[in-house]
Amino acid sequence: METTWTHRLREAGLRVTRPRLSVLDVLSAHPHADADTIVTGARAQHPTLSPQTVYGVLEALVSVGLARRIEPAGAPALFELRVGDNHHHLVCRSCGAVADVDCAVGAAPCLSPSDTAGFVVDEAEVVFWGLCRRCHGQAAEESETVGGAST
Numbered sequence: 001m002e003t004t005w006t007h008r009l010r011e012a013g014l015r016v017t018r019p020r021l022s023v024l025d026v027l028s029a030h031p032h033a034d035a036d037t038i039v040t041g042a043r044a045q046h047p048t049l050s051p052q053t054v055y056g057v058l059e060a061l062v063s064v065g066l067a068r069r070i071e072p073a074g075a076p077a078l079f080e081l082r083v084g085d086n087h088h089h090l091v092c093r094s095c096g097a098v099a100d101v102d103c104a105v106g107a108a109p110c111l112s113p114s115d116t117a118g119f120v121v122d123e124a125e126v127v128f129w130g131l132c133r134r135c136h137g138q139a140a141e142e143s144e145t146v147g148g149a150s151t
């Protein structure tokens, strides 16, 4: 596993460093993690890592295409290692759970605007919003309101 990442970092033109390997490790265990979760996970392995270092690593990984950043509206940016397949996301409005969903077309842009207005379109950002299985189940089960959940 680690050898693979070593190889992929080199291939991407990045030096192989412990913080980078550590962030990759956390990301492979927690797809769609936000930066804070990744900081916590990376520091569990290397307590001396500063949040700044981890943020820097994330920037570097995204910029070379080893990681992808998704930014659902109203949520912190999330990071994942599944790149290059133009997959989309289902996001739960209630708990923020995120699931991958394959793009039916497979390559960006998978949707064409009815009118490009002269733009050269290279990507359509698709987010499916709704309630995850768990939240939907809860809403159906509990007839009483679950008020005050948002602090």
Ligand SMILES: [Zn+2]
Pocket: 092, 093, 094, 095, 096, 097, 131, 132, 133, 134, 135, 136
């Ligand atoms: Zn949910």
Ligand SMILES: [Zn+2]
Pocket: 032, 080, 082, 087, 088, 089, 099, 100
């Ligand atoms: Zn994803």
